[in-house]
Amino acid sequence: MVDTDDYGHYETAWCPGCGNHAILEAVKKALAAGRRKPHKVLFISGIGQAAKAPHYLNANVFNGLHGRSLPVATGAKLANPKLTVIVESGDGCSYGEGGNHFLAAIRRNIDVTLLVHNNQVYGLTKGQASPTSSEGFVTKAQPQGVPSAPFNPVAVAVAMSAGFVARGFSGEIDHLSELIQQGISHRGFAMIDVLQPCISFNTVNTFAWYKKRCYALSSNHDPTDWEAAMKVAYEWGDKIPIGAIYRNNRLPFEAHFPILDEGPLVWRDVNRSMLKKIMEEYG
Amino acid sequence: MRDNTLNILIGGSAGQGLVTLGQLLAKSLVRGGYSIFVTQNYLSRIRGGHNTFAVRAGIEKMIAPRERVDLLVALDSDTVTLHQRDLSSDGLIVLDDDLDIDIDSDLLLKVPFKELAQDRFSNIVALGVAGSLAGLSEDLMAGALEDFLGKKNASLAVENRLALSAAINWSAEHSKPGLKLPTTSNTSRRLMMNGNEAIALGALSAGAMFCAFYPMTPATSINLNLASHAKQMGLIVEQAEDEIAAINMAIGASFAGAPSMVATSGGGFALMVEGVSLAAMTETPLVVVVAQRPGPATGLPTRTEQADLEFVLHAGHGEFPRAVFAPGTVEECFHLTRKAFELAERYQGPIFLLTDQFLADSYRSVIPFDVENLPPLAGCTGTAGMSTYDRYAITESGISPRLLPGMTEHLVVADSDEHTEGGHITEDLTLRRKMVEKRLRKEKGIQAEVIPPVMEGDAGPDQLFVSWGSSEGAVVEAASRLRSEGKRIASLHFSQVWPLIPDQFLAYLEDARQVISVESNANGQLARLIRRETGFEIKKKVLRYDGLPITPESILRELNR
Known part of the structure; x- marks a missing residue:
């Protein structure tokens, strides 16, 4: 048996009331429900308040650079596909600094679960706009309001036919935990955008703001219907849908490498007769 | 002829x-x-x-x-x-x-x-x-x-x-006499191989299992060569979305256990630099090949230069140990790539191989490598039997036992932040000092394995050429021509340019009447480095930076100028 206690309880560096606490709890619940042993799970994160999350649970962790979690996760998953690989980082890390990697990970469909703590603001650097900040959102860095349009990660992911696309809300822990379970179980790239308040730097998109708007998609929504998913992806404003928005059965990236059937890519004896054969081709 | x-x-x-x-x-x-x-x-x-x-x-x-x-x-x-x-x-x-x-x-x-x-x-x-x-x-x-x-x-x-x-x-x-090569009695088998091919073969022989890249001349063919043998040799080669992704993928793969490498040129390496620092901080083995071409920026994409020595030497923020190899021949491309994998694994960090377009594309005849009897390279140092496990356990050598995530019950935690022995983020400043010192202690081990520069020619010469990397042969040949004219000449060639161990070469410099640095760059970067490390100033420099390789003639021309 695995329960949430196996994932430990740690003091965090987060503000009281931060959405991160709830997301951490939802992650632990999802892992426990999936009976995943801590040593079989690898968290990869970047830099930011959200990226600290893997330090607060028992698992293998690689806490790397800002924006670069997905490439690290891709390399690790390819080297050892038996690992459950989860990337956990914020909106700046995942959609800003790491935007190109986000697109590439969707194209590859690597079997990695990307969990984005999306609070529409930069927390750790104290309150600048993030790629998902609303147009007109005022910060010290954008005193006249954000002049750019917000990035819509869900719409981009659905448009690119990502393997699994969902949106959760930190105020709905069980619902979020269920989405994370689905994402981890999905064989392919799974993106879960998690809306959460930043109590220190986002006074617009508060807990109450999200709570009032977020509604769970009904069971009538068919996540395999791409056009329906695109419609849901563009729903934003007074009503914000949460739930599994889109999924497909594309072959995961690592399935394209038959050599992985022989086990993880760890040091093993070099095939010397093959090496000699290759060398002789230069003769 | x-x-x-x-x-x-x-x-x-x-x-x-x-x-x-x-x-x-x-x-x-x-x-x-x-x-x-x-x-x-x-x-x-x-x-x-x-x-x-x-x-x-x-x-x-x-x-x-x-x-x-x-x-x-x-x-x-x-x-x-x-x-x-x-x-x-x-x-x-x-x-x-x-x-x-x-x-x-x-x-x-x-x-x-x-x-x-x-x-x-x-x-x-x-x-x-x-x-x-x-x-x-x-x-x-x-x-x-x-x-x-x-x-x-x-x-x-x-x-x-x-x-x-x-x-x-x-x-x-319509035969024309005079150009026929003398008949040769040499019947032993030779291979025809260029520098990039030898690097790829060296990587395969070392057990490379992962390579990610973004195409960039003159490094591309290393990656393509590995890709063409990936299925046979059981490795994965992935074309990444950019060089930043390439190095981070390689670091991820290496963290999970795959001996990994990246190969690029100056501009691509510039993008990788933060990743170099990451490999050092997380103590993840990584081989980085930089095939130089003339810069700055796009420079002369298909020509040659040796102007990235200082760049590679200083690439990556913060302080950490590294080794930089600079093969002078195709054979060295093979052997030093193996050595780079060995050191990367042993000292758990980035190890560099610095070549250039000239060597990358230069086919040579080489005696086949004894690939069947090469010593196997060692893998991870940790054992599953340990009762507790700390990824960054503080040790005398600075090297912490390395386990792989998912391969034992132990949790492997790596962090780009300063971290505890267990790998978790910390701002304990006493621990910070200890971790800096632990990482830097690995330099001692690397120093003990440095390949000494090769001294060739007359002892206490009138002129001593100092060179590194691909210009080795040209310098040796120029020296030999001058010697045949009755001059006392020697050459000192570095195939590892960092760390420098003054005891290995300073006496040679001091014993020569004149020391001349021969380099494919405009500043004499190795000469500057030698001065920094030893205080010895090499005043005379023969430098080439027009994009063409150093030839024996170009050296002699400069000397007579």
């Missing part, structure tokens, strides 16, 4: 099959028992322009290019215009009799290309003529051609073969 070597320069525009011709000629020479040395000079374009492929061949081991040309194979008239001045007095120009060139006919061998074969086989006609002049047998050239074409298109093979025969028969009737 006054030095008993034959220097053939093939010139033409991109798209004329010049490289194929050069490779076939070089392969025929190697199979014929000759030592070869190839220098490729090309423009950054797919069609047109002026490109050259030079093959120097002889019986003794060829160690450097030569500028003076014995046989100029001109696939276009530009080649004659541009290279006629390089022709030796007893040299010969082979060209299409259709080309209207007005020069001394004694120097010319006009070949009726169009009578001998269709236009698209003109490079094969040139092969037949050039090979015949060098004294190569039809069997050798036909064999190389057959192996090159493979078995896919039989009719194409027949047409090529007919073109070759026609050219060889024509040559028999």
